[in-house]
Amino acid sequence: MRRVAALLAAALLAAVIGCGGSGAEPGAPKGATLVLDFQPNAVHAGIYAAEAAGGFGDEGLDLTIREPSSTADSAKLLESGRADFAVMDINDFGIARERGLDLVAIAAVVQRPLASVIARDRNEIRTPADLTGKTIGVTGVPSDDAVLDTVLRSGGVDPSSVHRVTIGFNAVADLAAGKLDAATAFWNAEGVELERRGIPIREFRVDQFGAPRYPELVVVARAGDEQLGARLTAALSRGYDVLARDPQQALDDLLGQVPGLDRSAQQAQLESLTAGQAFALGPTPATPHLDPASVERWHAWATEAGLLQTG
Secondary structure: HHHHHHHHHHHHHHHHHHHHHOOOOOOOOEEEEOOOOOOOOOHHHHHHHHHHHHHHHHHHHHEEEOOOOOOOHHHHHHHHHHOOOEEHHHHHHHHHOOOOOEEEEEEEEEOOOOOOEEEEEEEEOOOOOOOOOOOEEOOHHHHHHHHHHHHHHHOOOOOHHOOOEOOOHHHHHHHHOOOOOOOEOOOOOOOOHHHHHOOOOOEEEEHOOOHHHOOEEEEEEEEOOOHHHHHHHHHHHHHHHHHHHOHHHHHHHHHOOOOOOOHHHHHHHHHHHHHOOOOOOEEEEEEEEOHHHHHHHHHHHHOOOOOOOOO
């Protein structure tokens, strides 16, 4: 139980940080780096809205937002001190802590799971039970197997009864080409793109088929950086206030700071996120607040699914 207690203590610490004052001091801003989990996209609109609103500067932060070269960058950069904050998939955060990294989650960027199993033919596959014997692609990321197994078991399907193939991050192309019956993917990204291509998909979102609601993406810092974390959380709150009031403004802020993004694609992704209430647990608490109870539910699921070790 020691690891469980340590992880939940980190979440509780994060809640305290998120609710406290910013701790910003007058004078020269503090330089800091935030590494994203992936290329900038609609999921990060609140972060870029905070930057456009001057939130980071007002909190005494001279923040640099960096794109990772790979999804494994975040923990390594935090560990080495080359980044102060990182947006991480909560499953990657848990695995990093089990490796012994002294990290804390200080905020939530997305308040519900984005992981899903996406079937390419909604008429042929109507329920998870219809996935029996099908060919299903996974990226090779450990959490994919936990997500797939959870969705299958929710429909009474033995996970060993499907043909599981590792496809990397080619779900859109492979599903569109008919190479797979289904694949693990994010409903806000690959799911949206497949629909834009006219593929008649059916989504099995993991929090609707066996898993609890938990924050998919969290902002992580090294333990001991509480004051700096409070500044960042206060600034993010401003950005997510913009997103809640005026999603189009937040989208414009993202597109204005990240040249080359396709407006129509990002518009569709943002609409899927806001329609699904991915940015809020309810009226309160609102993003970027990290709810300790939701982290506890995630930890129980991740342990039961074999993603994290017990004890």
